[in-house]
Amino acid sequence: MPIRYGVIALGVCGLAVIPAQAQQAQATGGPMVITITKLDCSRLIQHQPSADVAYKPGVDVRGRPVASADTDPGRAEFAKKLIPDVLEIPITINPLSYAKRNTANQNKATAAANVASNTTAIATAKSEGTALSSQLSTLNTQLSTVNTNYSAATAANVASTGGSSPTAAQTTVRTIRQSEIDSTYTPQISSINSQITTVNSSIATNTATQTSLATKDTTLRQTYTDTNMATEGTLAGISAKGLDSTQMKVGTVKYDIARNAFTFNDQPMISEDQQKLAAACAKQGVK
Template identity: 65%
Template sequence: MRRFLSLSAAFCLCTPAVMAQGASGSSGPVVITISKLDCSRVISHTPAPDVAYKPGVDVRGKPVVSADTDPGREAFAKKVLPEVLEIPITINPMTYNKAKTANKNKAAAASAVASNTTAITTAKAQGTALNTQLTSLNSQKTALTTTYNSDTAALIANTGGAGATDPGLLRVRAARQKTIDDAYNTKLASINSQITTTNTAITANTTTVSDLQTKDTTLRQQYTDTNMATEGTLAGLSGKGLDSTSMKVGVVKYDIARNSFTFNDEPMVSEDQRALAEACSKRGVR
């Protein structure tokens, strides 16, 4: 059953991916498409022996009376469910490669537009944040200057006023003024440095937004062209009647009573089921 293992491992279910047994096309390998519903039907959880429910016995293996008091329930279930569930696997070998390529190109073009649009939104938001930061820095600079002028005026008033001539007061004024000046100049230099850095970032951000907007125009035109090409390819395939072509590759069967799977009547061992389960899980089916 190793042959089927390679088949099931390549399923990549729900976005085609299984090599058909002995089937291939001129443009590449034939690929099988299985839906999520198919995955859900095929995947079977097998609990450990010590946790699996066993009718008619307790956890220690001793016989117990069944809790099912309806003798007709089992018979009813047999009527509703078939003994074997069959999932036919078919492909369209005539259109798959061309249709897949066309749709892939269209999706890539759409993704490029979406990614660039996100980049524009991010860059604009960053520009807004930078301008807000610049406004805040300028406000801090204005407040700092106001405080400096206020402290200087208070110092003059407290040391004899503008016309003071007392040498002692003037020495005190000069010493205190130096302290005020040093603190002001240090803070002012820091704010001016931040303002310069922010202005540089704003200029770079403006250029980025402009480039992204120019790129957006190009990408949208590319998407339009790719979309038209895709529609043309699909219409051409449909016009030739190829979209209804199908090939039966095989059948996956699940025997309910035996809790076993087969592919084209060959058993699927636990390793095969595990590989298939992993492929389905990647597509959101558990």
């Protein structure tokens, strides 16, 4: 999530911070992830109950003044010692291994995304192929029906105008009627045949697309397998060199309880950043 002085994203507690001051340490390795624990989230996020349920010293639930239940001044002082006025969370990173880890994991994620995208494209192409086949079947049925009706109309015309031995007058009538029959059915037959040609062309294109995507799928899955193995090898190599625990402090997040304000390296964080910080922790059950 974007922040005026850096970026906050989920880490161990679901939270990682990338300050502007750390950008020089990761010129080619992408954003640096800075881990804050779940306990840190608990310390950072201040619960604010609704006005109708929050305890208010010196008044009852109706707002009428009552004697305070806290008659021990030392208790309040002790509470202040437990919870300081300003909570401070030091932010550290692992500068030696982060770039390699990030690159390896990004390569793996990209390979996986390519496989997923191609799989979606295959499913879409198959769905389109099924729809085109159904459309072609419907058109062929319509064409068969129109041809049957045309043949029936033609046969009826012949039968009603002297059959196989028409007179000259019957021949004249037959010709006129047949012209009317042709003008009715020929445009329908022509239109359906044109649609069938178009659908057959689309089916051919769709079939070629499915074949291409299937070939691509094999390649992409092999690439993912290779990339995954390379990623695991990179991560194992980093761990083997003992770089997992390398740490460098890049700054401090402070929460001023009285002012209800966050700062990073004494620079204010905007309220939107605080809301996103709270939301990130809330996803991990810290409210």
